[in-house]
Amino acid sequence: MRYISTRHGRAAATARNFDAILLAGMAPDGGLYVPQRLPRRAPAWFDALRGLPYADIAARVTEPFLGGAVPAGEWRRLIEAAYRPFTHPAVAPLRQLDSDLWLLELFHGPTLAFKDYALQLVGPLFDRVLRKHRRRITIIGATSGDTGSAAIEACRDRETIDIFMLYPAGRISEVQRRQMTTVPARNVHAVAIDGTFDDCQDLVKGMFADAVFRDELGLSAVNSINWARIMAQIVYYVAAAVALGAPDQDVAFAVPTGNFGNVFAAHVARRMGLPIARLAIATNRNDILTRFFARGTMSLGTVEPTISPSMDIQVSSNFERLFFELVGHSGPKTAAAFRQFRATGILPITRRQWQAARALFQAERIDDEETRAIMADTYRRTGMLVDPHTAVALAAARRVKRDQTTPMIVVATAHPAKFPDAVVSACGVRPKMPPRLANLMALPERRVNLPNDLGAVQNYVRAHARLGVAA
Numbered sequence: 035m036r037y038i039s040t041r042h043g044r045a046a047a048t049a050r051n052f053d054a055i056l057l058a059g060m061a062p063d064g065g066l067y068v069p070q071r072l073p074r075r076a077p078a079w080f081d082a083l084r085g086l087p088y089a090d091i092a093a094r095v096t097e098p099f100l101g102g103a104v105p106a107g108e109w110r111r112l113i114e115a116a117y118r119p120f121t122h123p124a125v126a127p128l129r130q131l132d133s134d135l136w137l138l139e140l141f142h143g144p145t146l147a148f149k150d151y152a153l154q155l156v157g158p159l160f161d162r163v164l165r166k167h168r169r170r171i172t173i174i175g176a177t178s179g180d181t182g183s184a185a186i187e188a189c190r191d192r193e194t195i196d197i198f199m200l201y202p203a204g205r206i207s208e209v210q211r212r213q214m215t216t217v218p219a220r221n222v223h224a225v226a227i228d229g230t231f232d233d234c235q236d237l238v239k240g241m242f243a244d245a246v247f248r249d250e251l252g253l254s255a256v257n258s259i260n261w262a263r264i265m266a267q268i269v270y271y272v273a274a275a276v277a278l279g280a281p282d283q284d285v286a287f288a289v290p291t292g293n294f295g296n297v298f299a300a301h302v303a304r305r306m307g308l309p310i311a312r313l314a315i316a317t318n319r320n321d322i323l324t325r326f327f328a329r330g331t332m333s334l335g336t337v338e339p340t341i342s343p344s345m346d347i348q349v350s351s352n353f354e355r356l357f358f359e360l361v362g363h364s365g366p367k368t369a370a371a372f373r374q375f376r377a378t379g380i381l382p383i384t385r386r387q388w389q390a391a392r393a394l395f396q397a398e399r400i401d402d403e404e405t406r407a408i409m410a411d412t413y414r415r416t417g418m419l420v421d422p423h424t425a426v427a428l429a430a431a432r433r434v435k436r437d438q439t440t441p442m443i444v445v446a447t448a449h450p451a452k453f454p455d456a457v458v459s460a461c462g463v464r465p466k467m468p469p470r471l472a473n474l475m476a477l478p479e480r481r482v483n484l485p486n487d488l489g490a491v492q493n494y495v496r497a498h499a500r501l502g503v504a505a
């Protein structure tokens with residue numbers, strides 16, 4: 035399989051293989067990589083997945099995307115090893131909440147959020163591809179929450195990778211900070227910046243924009259625009275739908291959404307032939323997507339803090355992949371539109387394109403008050419604590435019109451223990467920390483504090499990365 039950029043000039047000239055797009059993350063023209071052609075699967079193919087272990091389903095779903103980058107037997111072993119440490123034997127179990135309502139629990143990985151499901155696989159995949167090309171890289175990222183710890187867990191102790199995660203000092207929860215700072219691996223560097231998340235992101239952009247520095251350190255990223263992460267996320271949609279009767283039975287999903295990566299993976303599963311009757315995008319007060327689906331204009335607002343912080347986002351980067359589809363896979367049209375979006379804060383889109391988008395998704399906005407109410411209600415009725423992101427999707431699922439014979443699957447993206455304060459304020463009880471994080475508060479922390487200064491951060495990275503001058 036070959037991949038093209040959503041902003042390509044001449045598609046054929048820029049098509050690249052899996053290794054290249056994995057390591058690059060973003061295309062040089064500023065676009066996002068997408069498969070030139072998606073594999074389409076017949077009902078019998080989905081039928082044959084029923085009852086298989088998660089790793090087997092993962093191997094079958096992802097195989098065409100790799101295009102032979104890793105030999106099949108080795109890929110199968112890599113997947114097996116990636117999901118072995120997950121604490122539920124089904125890896126991504128379904129839990130029934132009501133006669134037609136299910137939770138897809140995606141918090142059984144090492145850092146308790148759904149990002150583990152992709153990153154635990156993408157980490158070893160990076161390592162494998164780097165070894166093949168005898169290369170080493172330095173991964174740099176900014177995090178306001180769950181991505182940092184998931185990326186660190188995925189890359190720790192790897193000979194081929196050094197990882198630096200920048201976070202705003204004093205502005206993330208103690209659990210989130212400790213998940214990054216207590217990892218005893220020499221290739222892991224948690225860097226507290228005196229500034230905001232936006233400052234951290236600007237520092238990362240600054241490092242990538244410095245061509246000399248970028249090449250010297252072999253900079254790379256594992257953020258959610260990397261196609262490999264989307265690929266790994268398709269798997270649990272397929273596994274869940276098949277477990278509830280697909281392909282003979284249609285299903286619906288409600289997905290808590292920020293950067294549009296997770297819900298876009300569901301959309302890809304549907305394009306591959308999975309019978310998804312309804313796909314609901316659930317957002318918090320940061321509702322750029324909901325406003326777009328309601329009114330047909332996408333205009334930038336300001337980020338407001340909520341109790342579901344992993345969705346406190348205005349620009350949903352992965353939306354570009356859907357837009358590319360809506361404009362008939364035209365690179366030039368996508369490039370022009372997103373250039374205009376960056377310049378004016380308004381994405382140009384026609385009425386027909388908007389209607390096509392509305393036929394594919396339903397979007398709902400849930401504020402903090404409603405989020406707390408549904409957390410309390412769920413606890414009262416089922417004795418279950420859900421995290422605030424999951425609650426946003428639960429509330430959205432209630433609003434989705436659907437046939438009662440279609441099961442609704444709400445995607446549970448984080449464990450409630452990751453957001454104890456929100457759970458206490460909504461339900462009045464403190465969620466129990468799962469055993470694997472039980473001694474998180476007692477472990478020694480390792481971190482460095484740096485000023486919000488590009489030169490200072492670059493000096494630190496140079497001095498501590500194995501590709502740096504000091505190594």
Ligand SMILES: *Cc1c(COP(=O)(O)O)cnc(C)c1O
Nearest residue numbers: 180292293294295296344447448
């Ligand atoms: C990252 C994250 C989201 C948003 O997912 P996107 O793929 O960015 O839309 C939702 N919930 C939790 C808990 C997250 O960590």
